[in-house]
Amino acid sequence: MASIFSKIISGEIPCYKVAETEDFLAFLDIYPNAIGHTLCIPKKEVDKLFDLDESTYNGLMTFSRTVAFAIEKAVPCVRVGMSVIGLEVPHAHVHLIPLNGIEDAQFIKKEVQQTPEAFQATADAIANHL
Numbered sequence: 001m002a003s004i005f006s007k008i009i010s011g012e013i014p015c016y017k018v019a020e021t022e023d024f025l026a027f028l029d030i031y032p033n034a035i036g037h038t039l040c041i042p043k044k045e046v047d048k049l050f051d052l053d054e055s056t057y058n059g060l061m062t063f064s065r066t067v068a069f070a071i072e073k074a075v076p077c078v079r080v081g082m083s084v085i086g087l088e089v090p091h092a093h094v095h096l097i098p099l100n101g102i103e104d105a106q107f108i109k110k111e112v113q114q115t116p117e118a119f120q121a122t123a124d125a126i127a128n129h130l
Helices: 004-010 054-074 116-127
Strands: 017-020 024-028 038-042 079-083 094-099
Touching (some): 004 024, 017 054, 017 116, 024 116, 038 054, 054 079, 054 094
Antiparallel strands (some): 017 024, 024 038, 079 094
């Protein structure tokens, strides 16, 4: 059965797209830790990050780095943190989270709420810095 991320890739489920290449997709997390929290995924569905073939793994890290630089330019923050947990969706993914404090890196309380227009404005701002 296809993961929710594969359904986003195929267009079955909409997303706030930040960046896309032939092999990777970046989109805003709809339950963000902070405004600008972005997920970077390979289009190839593989459950665990370290099960990706070396080329895809390295490509995902390079893609994520590019997106992180754009987030830093578009979203006020001290730095962009990266987290890979992989328990909630069986599709390898990287969380890029704008950090202003350690609490922004915690996945315990996701209280940031945005309107669809605010999500789209954030996605566009990040995309404009790629």
